Amino acid sequence: MPEPTNLSDADLYKIAEQSLAAWGLKPDAMELVSRSENTVFRLDMPDRRRYALRIHRPGYHTLPELESELLWTQALNDAGIRVPVGVRTLNGPGYATIPTPDGTSSRAVGLVNWLDGKLLSSVIQDETDEKRIIDHFHQIGRVLAAMNNQASAWAPPSAFTRHAFDVPGYVGEQPFWGRFWDIPPLTRGQRDVLSGARAEIREALNDYGKHRGTYSMIHADLHTHNILIDPSGNLQAFDFDDAGFGWHQYDLAVVLFGLEDLPYFDAITDALVDGYRSIRPFSDEALSLLPLFLLIRRLVLISWQWERPELGRRNGLEAYIEDACNRTNAFSF
Incomplete structure (x- = not known):
């Protein structure tokens, strides 16, 4: 129908x-x-x-x-x-x-x-004190770690079913958000770059595996537009529409995505990771994959935007693809 x-x-x-x-x-x-x-x-x-x-x-x-x-x-x-x-x-x-x-x-x-509060994105936009902005990312790290703690220890009921942001979910034949390396607007050169990235991502994630305490149910979309600050100053996550099984690094990458060009990006990254580690162990090996998951987030959004024309998501897609290919070429797999 x-x-x-x-x-x-x-x-x-x-x-x-x-x-x-x-x-x-x-x-x-x-x-x-x-x-x-x-x-x-x-x-x-x-x-x-x-x-x-x-x-x-x-x-x-x-x-x-x-x-x-x-x-x-x-x-x-x-x-x-x-x-x-x-x-x-x-x-x-x-x-x-x-x-x-x-x-x-x-x-x-x-x-x-209904959750009362103010969107964290609005709070950050209005904030003039860089230190307070950085402190918010420390809080986000703590919230994510608490969620990952719960999910890692939780045994879902037998009827539980959600999608997975795993190797097939990112770069398989039918990824959850589509084939980012194979959409119509790509040039031949862009297809080559993105197909190469697909192969590298598959190899890296297969080598890493799901057994390192960094794979469970994740929110998968906890950017600052999906976080509320309640009247007491506590953070509240909402919009679990994309939640599924995946690596914890992807949760962290979603928080940071789109902020890479900020002058204090390194500071908010450190704050996010420090906040996370204050609640849940996170090894240097696990942390070393964070740049890869930032790239994955960037690439899967190519097909995500392409497949949502009714929401105007294709506007600006050509420039987005060009930037994604440039960042992919600069990435050291």
Whole structure:
């Protein structure tokens, strides 16, 4: 069945309104607060509780995968790590399946508790004290280490299923975010560079393996736009849509990606790693792979952008590819 990706705001409001009965909710107000890969509405309840209602994009996760996301976030919360916790429907499942207004498709809709706070990206943008910025990255390192501690010690239920950012997930025949070395806009030279990087990444990760205490469930998208600072100054991670199995270095690389040209990049990297090591062991061997995972993040975003034209992600892609190839050529595998 075709999956419309160009739903209007009015269509999304209809889906959100229709889903409310699954939780028995009658909010005082429902506000569209985010429209990206997923759509998020904030619900304000008569008893002053607030929720985030998420309409998930089609084709990215199955319902069992979405249910597994709720299992992990609940386990994190049970371990004392404050993250959005899913609210199950009155009938028990974590999601309601709601038809699109034209009846040609459907959307999975979920509900999580609302987290109060200010986006870390906004805090950093407004901050003038470099030391305070660096301190935030020390905090992020501690949060990531706590999450990795929980995931490494956790035994997921037998029905748990999520994607993997492993060798096949990055550079296999059908990677999770697509074949970055094989998209139409690439020149022959760019294909050669990226295909060479693909082979080097496969070899390096196969040699490293998954048995070094650095592979488990990871957030996989904990950049500063997905971190809130609550009124007490504590960091809260949210948006677990990309969470899957992967190397811990990738979690760290996502935090740092896009910041490499900042004059204090080395300082925030040191702070991030120091914060992480204050909670969880992280060997020099593990740290030595961080530049590789920064490059991997850069490369997989090539196909990620290509495959999301409905969100305007292809704008500027040619320049992004050129920069990625230049950085790949400069990288020492």
